[in-house]
Amino acid sequence: MILSSQPHPIIASPVDQRLSRITEPMADLFLMRPYPAKVRRIQRAGQLVRGLLLFLWLSANCLITAQAFDTGPPPPTFSDTKVDDAGLRKLVGKHLTLYTDLPASPEIDELPDVFDDAVPQWAKYLGIDGVGRTQWHMQGYLMKDRDPFRAVGMLPPEREGIREGFSIDYELWLADQPTAYYRRHLLLHEGTHGFMNTHLGSCGPGWYMEGTAELLATHSWDGKKVTLGIMPKSRDEVPMLGRIKLIQDAFSTGRQLPLSRLLQTNNRQPLTNETYAWCWAFAKFLDSHPRYRDRFRTLPKLVRESDFNDRFRHMYTNDWPELVQEWRLFVGTLDHNHDIERSMIDFTPAQPIPPKEARILSIAVDRGWQSTGWLLEAGNTYRIAATGRYQMGDRPKPWPCEPNGVTIRYYAGRPLGRVIGTLYAGDELKDNPEQGECPFLQPFDIGLGTTIQPDQSGTLYLKINESPAQLADNSGQATIEIMMVGP
Numbered sequence: 093m094i095l096s097s098q099p100h101p102i103i104a105s106p107v108d109q110r111l112s113r114i115t116e117p118m119a120d121l122f123l124m125r126p127y128p129a130k131v132r133r134i135q136r137a138g139q140l141v142r143g144l145l146l147f148l149w150l151s152a153n154c155l156i157t158a159q160a161f162d163t164g165p166p167p168p169t170f171s172d173t174k175v176d177d178a179g180l181r182k183l184v185g186k187h188l189t190l191y192t193d194l195p196a197s198p199e200i201d202e203l204p205d206v207f208d209d210a211v212p213q214w215a216k217y218l219g220i221d222g223v224g225r226t227q228w229h230m231q232g233y234l235m236k237d238r239d240p241f242r243a244v245g246m247l248p249p250e251r252e253g254i255r256e257g258f259s260i261d262y263e264l265w266l267a268d269q270p271t272a273y274y275r276r277h278l279l280l281h282e283g284t285h286g287f288m289n290t291h292l293g294s295c296g297p298g299w300y301m302e303g304t305a306e307l308l309a310t311h312s313w314d315g316k317k318v319t320l321g322i323m324p325k326s327r328d329e330v331p332m333l334g335r336i337k338l339i340q341d342a343f344s345t346g347r348q349l350p351l352s353r354l355l356q357t358n359n360r361q362p363l364t365n366e367t368y369a370w371c372w373a374f375a376k377f378l379d380s381h382p383r384y385r386d387r388f389r390t391l392p393k394l395v396r397e398s399d400f401n402d403r404f405r406h407m408y409t410n411d412w413p414e415l416v417q418e419w420r421l422f423v424g425t426l427d428h429n430h431d432i433e434r435s436m437i438d439f440t441p442a443q444p445i446p447p448k449e450a451r452i453l454s455i456a457v458d459r460g461w462q463s464t465g466w467l468l469e470a471g472n473t474y475r476i477a478a479t480g481r482y483q484m485g486d487r488p489k490p491w492p493c494e495p496n497g498v499t500i501r502y503y504a505g506r507p508l509g510r511v512i513g514t515l516y517a518g519d520e521l522k523d524n525p526e527q528g529e530c531p532f533l534q535p536f537d538i539g540l541g542t543t544i545q546p547d548q549s550g551t552l553y554l555k556i557n558e559s560p561a562q563l564a565d566n567s568g569q570a571t572i573e574i575m576m577v578g579p
């Protein structure tokens with residue numbers, strides 16, 4: 093809920109004691125608030141009706157009607173004279189009225205337009221119908237100097253501890269930010285909370301609440317149209333955001349947050365920017381991955397359920413070990429422009445290779461790890477050879493490449509474009525998928541060819557050595573020959 097921002101690179105900030113005081117009421121609001129009156133009436137209507145409503149609520153394509161929850165009073169009103177006298181300006185959009193002490197400029201005055209353009213995207217993503225026809229409206233306060241807001245009564249004593257951003261019912265507060273991008277990001281983050289809370293009655297548990305807000309706040313804006321939920325193409329596209337850098341730094345120093353702890357994120361306490369980064373990364377991963385996305389997008393229907401996390405885990409029971417390996421690969425290779433779809437891994441069980449028979453297949457150079465479909469068994473000896481000529485990138489000019497790679501450019505310590513392999517022993521990783529090394533982060537060289545004798549049986553996966561952010565402009569394939577040459 094509260095975002096803190098610092099110039100890139102961002103360093104986790106210590107707990108702000110003033111913030112601790114204000115985070116308790118926030119917890120009441122989002123996690124312990126009694127059910128609204130409308131829901132209380134439903135609860136009294138008896139078991140049969142409740143069961144029917146629950147069925148409807150969970151129906152896959154059921155849209156939630158806008159304004160289904162009456163969440164608290166409307167925002168206070170302030171006389172224009174008092175606002176003027178305090179030196180504040182009032183910017184009015186269709187879905188947002190924003191008071192600010194900042195002088196007129198395009199990047200400030202367009203904020204209601206950004207917000208208005210986000211509303212139908214929030215509604216679509218969260219499965220809420222009818223928002224465009226409603227009077228749904230939030231009131232915001234964008235503050236550089238807090239004194240005029242205090243003078244008018246827009247910053248009551250219980251909101252004094254707000255550090256960066258805060259949202260309750262139909263109001264949101266924003267501390268001004270050094271970049272236009274991050275100011276919009278903060279507005280969209282708090283707006284996502286406000287939209288979810290007033291339409292869904294909750295934002296779900298901490299990781300989902302902050303993950304969804306960060307997912308939908310990460311945006312592009314061309315001056316007319318905002319696009320929510322982007323994967324940033326570069327640092328320059330999202331000045332001051334720093335989420336990807338935080339994950340890279342955490343991973344490189346062995347501070348990968350286990351999923352079990354991520355799912356227990358408690359945003360009733362102030363969170364570090366690194367925690368926001370983990371929440372964003374997990375939401376972005378699930379929301380972009382073709383195999384996990386559809387299930388993830390049903391979660392808005394569950395935000396008011398006390399066993400949200402149990403239901404979430406249950407949805408992914410059958411492929412949780414594979415999901416965890418792909419998640420570990422994602423955070424271990426995360427970069428701007430990361431291509432999650434091209435990095436998707438096929439976990440279909442493989443077959444053992446018959447002795448002395450060559451198996452020939454090809455791997456695409458514009459994809460991540462690809463299953464060969466062949467199981468290499470412990471104790472046997474295999475020869476793997478690669479041939480072919482393919483293209484790495486197309487700007488400023490195409491880089492022709494062969495299986496040994498381009499020796500003047502490196503990625504992850506190996507020549508760019510080199511054919512590499514790994515063995516995935518699925519069964520061994522099923523019980524504790526987060527333990528030990530992720531095999532997809534521990535490749536071995538193949539290049540033009542190699543001979544291996546595995547210690548442990550596993551499916552052979554292959555790819556060419558390149559960042560998941562740079563796959564889309566590759567073309568061609570490498571031809572692979574696999575043969576068991578001895579016991």
Ligand SMILES: [Zn+2]
Nearest residue numbers: 093094302305
């Ligand atoms: Zn938040």
